[in-house]
Amino acid sequence: MPGDSNTPVSDSPVIRIPLLPLRDILVFPSTVVPLFVGREKSIQALEQAMASNKEILLAAQIKAKTNEPTPDDIYKVGTVSTILQLLRLPDGTVKVLVEGQRRAKIKEYVQTEEFFFVEAEELVEVPSDGVENEALLRTVKMSFDNYVRLNKRIPPEMLLSIASMDDESKLADTLVAHLNNLKLQDKQRLLEEVDPAKRLEELYGYIQSEIEIMRVEKKIRARVKRQMEKTQKEYYLNEQMQAIQKELGDRDDGRNEVSELETQIKKKKMPKEVKERLQKECKKLKQMSPMSAEATVVRNYIDTALSLPWDELSEEIRDTVFAEDVLNKDHFGLYKVKDRILEYLSVRTLVEHMKGPILCLVGPPGVGKTSLARSIASATGREFVRVSLGGVRDEAEIRGHRRTYIGSMPGKVILALKKAGKSNPLILLDEIDKLSQDFRGDPSAALLEVLDPEQNATFMDHYLDLDYDLSKVLFLATANSLHTIPGPLLDRMEVISLAGYTEEEKLSIANQYLVPKQIKDNGLTKQDVQFQPKAVRELIRYYTRESGVRSLEREVAAVLRKVARKHLRKIEEDRKAESGDDTPTKEKLILEDNIIKEKITDKSIAKYLGPRKFRIGLQNSEHEVGLCTGMAWTQVGGDLLVSEVAIIPGKGKLTITGKLGEVMQESAQAALxxxxxxxxxxxxxxxxxxxxxxxxxxxxxxxxKDGPSAGITMATALTSALTMRPVSKDVAMTGEITLRGRVLPIGGLKEKLLAAHRGGIKKVIIPIDNQKDLEDVPKNILKEVTIVPVENVDNVLMHALVWKHPDDNNSVQDELFERLKEVTEAEIGDLAFAH
Structure with a gap:
């Protein structure tokens, strides 16, 4: 570091002198420099110098930003200078004019408290003579002459004074002061150099370097000037042309708009082919009359293309811990879909260029599909855009309208990107199962290219007529049912099922999310109203029957609205009684003593919402003959479905009623x-x-109603009616039946089990091939409901019908029970007995 080299010192005696630290400046011998001093310690050092011989040591700080320098922050070599003039300014600072005299090196700091006072030794310069030194002097002067010609900030008169200098040391010190671009460290190195010849050699190198830089700068300035002259010339000609055309009546001020569009195209970051296409459209627009319909179409096209984010990306968040916290904070449960999203983020962190997956969230209404998509966007740092596909039946709404008429526009996908403002948003294709088709085309077929990771990098919108890269977009789709989604479209998506919530999950969701949200939305606070968990459970059991929580949220909101109305009415009546003013105002209603305090219990729910709308459990109150409870899957989740059989004297006629579909009617015939x-x-x-x-x-x-899963239900009800043996009231079942009595697997098992649990069913009979689906069922459901897998209808009858208990000595054992026992693998202890 400068200042630490072994600089030779003189044999002169040590001098004691005040020290003034300088920031970003050095004072060389033989130079006069004005300084502004504001630090208190520096001002005291100046006063000490003025009180003695007006000499002060000027040394630079190593770091200019240091406000309170220590001895370690100051270079060791400085310049002993004479104070020529000192002036105090009104703001407390001091302006001082100093002249550098000689170099000196600090040996020791005598004082550092009030001001710096040091012991220093003067540095003796080593003079040299000869032809070589004369050549060096001439070379440096010539080089500085070239430097002055290029640097207009140095007055030419300076060359006269430089030309008359023959002292190497004085020449070097004088030239350094005019090299403004020289770094402080380089200047300090020159100050510490006591050999004038070496100092001149280093200075010559610095001057030559500055000359090269200034020559390059001169070339750049000249090139920029030529370009500016060309631009000004074009601008002048364009203005002339515009004025002529305006006089002729061919053009109006629309020309300015075209110029603005051209400027935007040049500045916009977009692919080369897109920029060329827009420039071509701009040239076309110049030749058109601004009032023509075609010009309007072209202008709208250019505006739309410019508003699209061709290569503007949001900074993605790839922190899986943060994403997990966001998903858990916003949603209760839904572990499978959360795991899938976290898996995607993990792979995205490891792989830089990853094709976005197409996830399809399938589940009944109200389970949180759309809100989950918003949380995924927040967790990944992407913009969120929702595209509703419900009722879309025109292919042009996906691919865009061709530019053949006024009012044509891009498709929903391109418009969603325009709204997002980024080329990597999260686009939610909501209600993808509600797509329709007619003579105008099939929108689901148009979505095939959008949702195919292998093709959507070159998605072609009919309006744009340009390839747009959709591979960076994270697509999410939602649906209530997979049955209405075309096979090719479904094949391009990864399906994640969201079943309904259990009662305990609904209770947790209501307490953590719904109740606090509705309290805030209805203008109340937690201090105003207390919603007890028992009241929430009352709403879940007796006022809603759904898979999701949408109706539950509406019922909570209904209760809170009535609470707000009740108390505001009381406040208004109190105010009128006190003031006699019949005109209530907001200021009169909102007072510090009008704090609502309401406790909502399970007993008070009926007061707000009326009698219970549902009864918990749809199972029969008694064992009945010819009546069997089945389980069905609907678009709003699972439900319990009762099958009844009546035997009437007749001639073998089979009657099937209840608005059943063809498949369900065929199941009834197969059961018979x-x-x-x-x-x-x-x-x-x-x-x-x-x-x-x-x-x-x-x-x-x-x-x-339709579907094959009621086959064993009808078979059990038929057998019960014909044998006069009752069906257990605590049993529900699902499964397809064959003519040979085999029980085939069905779908929607999780939703059906949730419905059975809500209905108070204790035992559920399922096909043995559906045991693998039990992994998705919540553990508390499996603990509270006995699951009986069966292979054939004989097993179903053994578990579903009510038998005499074989250990009851006062009863006669059923012979049919014995026969069924021989053909089934179930144990007696697992059977349903009548008690």
């Missing part, structure tokens, strides 16, 4: 055929069907 084939085994007369009419009915006839 199975019972007829097993009549002897089941203790039924083999020709029973010739003597009786059979009526199968599924209640709630106004609701369409």
């Amino acid at each position: 055929s199975y019972v007829r084939s097993r009549a002897a085994f089941l203790d039924i007369e083999e020709d029973f069907y010739t003597k009786v009419d059979i009526h199968i009915h599924v209640p709630e006839g106004a609701i369409p």
Whole structure:
């Protein structure tokens, strides 16, 4: 570091002198420099110098930003200078004019408190003579002459004084003061150099370097000047042309708009082919009359293309811990979909260029599909845009309208990117199962290219007629049902199912999210109203019947609205009684003593919402013959479905009612055929069907019902009615039936089990092939509901029908029970007994 080298010192005696630290400046011998001093210690050092011989040592600070320098912060070599003039300014600072005299090196700091007082030794310079030194002097002077010609800030008169100098040391010190671009460290190195010849050699190198830099700067200035002259010339000609055209009446002020568009195209960051296309459209626009319809179409096209984020990316958040915290904070449960999102973020962190997955969230209304998409956008740092596809039946709404008429526009995907303002947003394709089609095309087919990671990097919108890269977009889709999504479109998406919530999950969601949100939305505070958990459970059980929590939130809001109205009415009545003023104002209503304090319990819910709308559990109150509870899947989640069978004297007529679909009617016929084939085994007369009419009915006839999963339900109800053996009230079942009595697997098991749990069912019979689906069922459901996997209808009958208990000595053991026992693998301890 400068100042630490072994600089030779003189044999002169040590002098004691005040020290003034300088910031970003050095004073060389033989130079006069004005200084502004504001620090208190520096001002005291100046006063000490003025009180003695007016000499002071000037040394530079190593770091200019240091306000209170220590001896370690100051270079060791400085300049002993004479104070020529000192002037105190009104703001407390001191202006001082100093002249550098000789170099000196600090040996020791005598005082550092009030001001710096040091012991220093003068540095003796080593003079040299000869032809070489004369050549060096001439070379340096010539080089400085070239430097002055290029640097206009140095007055030419300076060359005269430089030319008359023959002293190497004085020449070097004088030239350094005029090299303004020289760094402080380089100047300090020159100050510490006591050999004038070496100092001149280093100075010559610095001057040559500055000359080269200034020559390059001169070339750049000349090139920029030529370009500016060309631009000014074009501008002048354009203005002339515009004025001529305006006089001729061919153009108006629309020309300025075209110029603005051209400027925007030049500044906009976009692919080369897009920029060329827009420049071509601008040239076309120049040749058109601004009032023509075609010019309007072209102008709108350019505006739309310029507003798109061609290569403007949001900075993605790749912190999986942060993302997990966001997802857990915004949503309760939904562990499967959260794990999938965190897996995506983990891979995205490891792989720089990753094609975005197409996730499809499928579940009943109100389970949080759309809000989950918003949370995913927040967790990944992407912009969120929702595109509603419900009822879309025109292909042009996806691919855009061709630019053949006024009012044509891009498709929903391109408009979503325009709204997001970034090329890597999260686009939610909401209600993708509600797409329609007609003579105008099939929108689902247009979505195939959008949702295919292998193709969407070159998505072509009919309006833009340019390739747009959608591979950076994270697409999410939502649907209530997979049945109405076309196969090719479904094949391009990764399906994640969101089943309904259990009662405990609904309770947690309401307490953590819904109740605080609705309290705030209805103008209340936590101090105003207390919503007890028992009241929430009352709402869940007796006022809502759904898979999600949408209706629950509406009921909570209804209760809180009535609370707010009740108390505001009381406040108004109190104010009127006190003041006699019948005109209430906001200021009169909102007072410090009008704090609402309401405790909402399970007993007070009926006061706000009326009698209970539902009864908990749809299972029968008693064991009944010919009545069996089944489980069905609907678009709003699972539900319990009762099948009834009535045996009436007749001639073998089969009647099926309840607005059943074709598949469900076929299941009823298959169930009857199975019972007829097993009549002897089941203790039924083999020709029973010739003597009786059979009526199968599924209640709630106004609701369409279809599907094969009610097959074993109908078979059990038929067997119960024909054998006069009751069906257990605590059993529900689901499964497709074959003519040979095999039980085939079904779908929607999780939703069906949630419905059975809500209905108070204790035992559920499922196909044995559906055991793998039990992994997705909440653990508390499996603990409270007994799951019985079966292979054939014989197993179903053994578990579903009510038998005499074999250990009851006062009862006669059922022979059919014994036969079923032989053909089933279930143990007696797992059976449902009548108590």
